[in-house]
Amino acid sequence: MRELFLLEPDAEDGGWQERALCAQTDPEAFFPEKGGSTREAKKVCLTCDVRNECLESALMHDERFGIWGGLSERERRKLKKKAV
Template sequence: MRELFLLDSETEEIGWQDRALCAQTDPEAFFPEKGGSTREAKRVCLTCEVRDDCLEYALAHDERFGIWGGLSERERRKLKKSFAV
């Protein structure tokens, strides 16, 4: 299971995590084994009220693992490249 350890100065910045639907579900779904399904995690993200905050955080912090804001690492990398052009 992946846990986030935060510095006090970051606590306010990511307060959105307390409202994230993933916090109420199995965290393993958001960090599947290589080749594992991301479907369940992405389904949860679709209705999450903080999806945009989550994606913004993942892009800003270069998260390389897991589903963040409804996107896989590969999808986030592709999105980031499209902004760089």
């Protein structure tokens, strides 16, 4: 299995979360109801400086819900399958 991302020290301790744009946004946008739009959350992620750390953390912790690093749970599953 090849590595998806380079692990940065900040990604392990969660320090990236303090710099995340989503911390300054309505959290409900990142956890839409089933079938709800993910557009607004993904738009925030596009300009976030810690997007990669967020995605890496979600993949490492097998996050099952929400938008993390600009990807939905389904998109993260596809990414993990490609890496195998």
